Amino acid sequence: MNVVVGVDGSAVARNAAAWAAREAVRRGSGLRIVYADPTEHPGKEHLRPNVARWLDDAVQHVQAQQPDVKVTSAAIAGSPERVLVAESADAELLVVGDRGFGGFTGLLAGAVAVKVASHAHGSVVVVPDVGDPPTFPTAGPVVAGVDDAESAEPVLAEAFRRADDLGEQLHVVHTWEVVGLDLRWLRTRLPAEEVAEQEQLFLAEALAGWRERYPNVDVQRIVNRGSPVNALINHSTEAQLVIVGAHGRGGVAGAHLGSTSHKLIHHSPAPLLIVRSRP
Numbered sequence: 001m002n003v004v005v006g007v008d009g010s011a012v013a014r015n016a017a018a019w020a021a022r023e024a025v026r027r028g029s030g031l032r033i034v035y036a037d038p039t040e041h042p043g044k045e046h047l048r049p050n051v052a053r054w055l056d057d058a059v060q061h062v063q064a065q066q067p068d069v070k071v072t073s074a075a076i077a078g079s080p081e082r083v084l085v086a087e088s089a090d091a092e093l094l095v096v097g098d099r100g101f102g103g104f105t106g107l108l109a110g111a112v113a114v115k116v117a118s119h120a121h122g123s124v125v126v127v128p129d130v131g132d133p134p135t136f137p138t139a140g141p142v143v144a145g146v147d148d149a150e151s152a153e154p155v156l157a158e159a160f161r162r163a164d165d166l167g168e169q170l171h172v173v174h175t176w177e178v179v180g181l182d183l184r185w186l187r188t189r190l191p192a193e194e195v196a197e198q199e200q201l202f203l204a205e206a207l208a209g210w211r212e213r214y215p216n217v218d219v220q221r222i223v224n225r226g227s228p229v230n231a232l233i234n235h236s237t238e239a240q241l242v243i244v245g246a247h248g249r250g251g252v253a254g255a256h257l258g259s260t261s262h263k264l265i266h267h268s269p270a271p272l273l274i275v276r277s278r279p
Helices: 011-027 045-065 080-087 113-119 149-166 183-188 191-214 228-234 262-268
Strands: 002-007 030-036 073-079 093-097 124-125 144-147 168-177 218-226 241-245 272-275
Touching: 002 045, 002 080, 011 030, 011 093, 011 124, 030 045, 030 080, 030 262, 045 073, 073 080, 073 168, 073 183, 080 093, 080 113, 080 191, 093 113, 113 124, 113 262, 144 149, 144 228, 149 168, 149 191, 149 228, 149 241, 168 191, 168 228, 183 241, 191 218
Parallel strands: 002 030, 002 093, 030 073, 093 124, 144 168, 144 241, 168 218, 241 272
Antiparallel strands: 124 272
16 A cells, blocks of 8 residues: 555645655655646646646655655546545555645635545545745654544554654643533533543543553643644644544544644644544
8 A cells, every 4th residue: 555645736735745755665655646637627628738747746856855765646537635535545644735736626725635634534644834945844742632532542543653653752632621512521510620630530541551552652641621723733833743533522633524623734733644544
């Protein structure tokens, strides 16, 4: 299986391709660069001569940075979201930029990233557009957002593997609220101090087995009352990767794309890995 990245000729997409190439080398995998070819649609025929050039540009860009990566490329007819979701079925990991594609398909910037992250068959990384030229962090801690026990399992599995492989700290973020959307605590009417103690205990128990399996990973627990999006953004400014789940009760792992995960796609300062277990 390959790491697959979607490109569209934009600088943001080339940046995502560079991240994907680095990831492919780390995994010992090949890299497949895919362009969703819109030229079959009326009014898009003028783009046809550029498609091969854009693909070649992406290939040369990643090979210049990662000369050992094995690269294949393909232009596939269809909309970006349909092409990339289909590609995700056989991909080890799917990578996209946080914006782009809009100039050639008429979609709003970032819409493709949200749709792909919502419907992909496996895990998706969204690489942000930061800096000029665009770049991404290559050092710093791994930050993981943990929600409830069920959604925490795949997130922590990925986060501990990453931190161990990279030799970096792992910062595990968990937030809670007594009122508002978190009806679980609103119904109990427990004092805030008692809720905080129970949330601290939950995270300690969630981490117990993983810390034993990865004794060399330096873990920092971060438990706060407040917005999961704000907490993850605040703790990710120096991170090289943020990891969240695709589903959950609506807390940090954010699980309904369009809420927490949706916001992180647009605002995470570091590449965002949305973990989705395959059926």
